[in-house]
Amino acid sequence: MIGCLIIHGFTGAPKEVEDIQNHFAGESWLVYTPELPGHDGTRESMRDADYRAWVYKAQVALEELMKRCDEVYIIGFSMGGVIAGYLAARYPVDRLVLISSAVFYLNPKQIAEDLKGWFLEGIRGELDQNDIYRFYREKIRRTPVSAAVEFTKLVKKLRHALNDINVPTLIVQGEKDGLVPVRSAEYIYEHIRSEDKEIYFFEEAKHYIWYGSDKEAFLKKLDSFLKTPAGSENDDKRSRKRHDEDSAAETIHF
Structure with a gap:
């Protein structure tokens, strides 16, 4: 049996990655998304x-899956990606997926663009209808400074495990x-x-890639990586690719 550990992000909960969990649970995998302590909303x-x-x-959850399953994959989102990378460096897991992983955090240029859009929506009286704005507003309201400090400690302590x-x-x-800026993904890749690694970009996607129009393509990409038998692709597995290149260009190999 295949086991899959999914680790949610900072201030998040299992519900935020529910679409991913349900997708793979339908494959008769043993999928587990633990609620990290303090993350009850x-x-x-x-x-x-x-x-x-x-x-x-997360470590205890992984050990339980490894006892019960023949193969174990880890999927980490945002802060969960940092934890996932740390665990993959310590345990003999079979595959690793890192989504919007926060080795570095905050993208000032994109934040400025988002704030500009929200400002214009506010002028038009439409801001409270913006689900993304309301989502982040609630996250900020329920996050004390002490928790944010713990997040920065985690990133600083675990980032070295990438090597x-x-x-x-x-x-x-x-x-x-x-x-999470693009340079975070680039840093992880480098x-x-x-030697079996791929970095894949969604040009129009924000932090929660699967919350928007890229959901189907996103899940398809995860399927392609996790369900393809080992050794069935090209020997050179180091690659970079953007979603819009799939139908128009080949993967660039290094």
């Missing part, structure tokens, strides 16, 4: 946040992500040791 719970507890919860990742890895990034 309340500000009070996040006040006592400790990044070590987040890592430990020890030697497992087939897919890195997926939205180019209009205001929270620093992991695996």
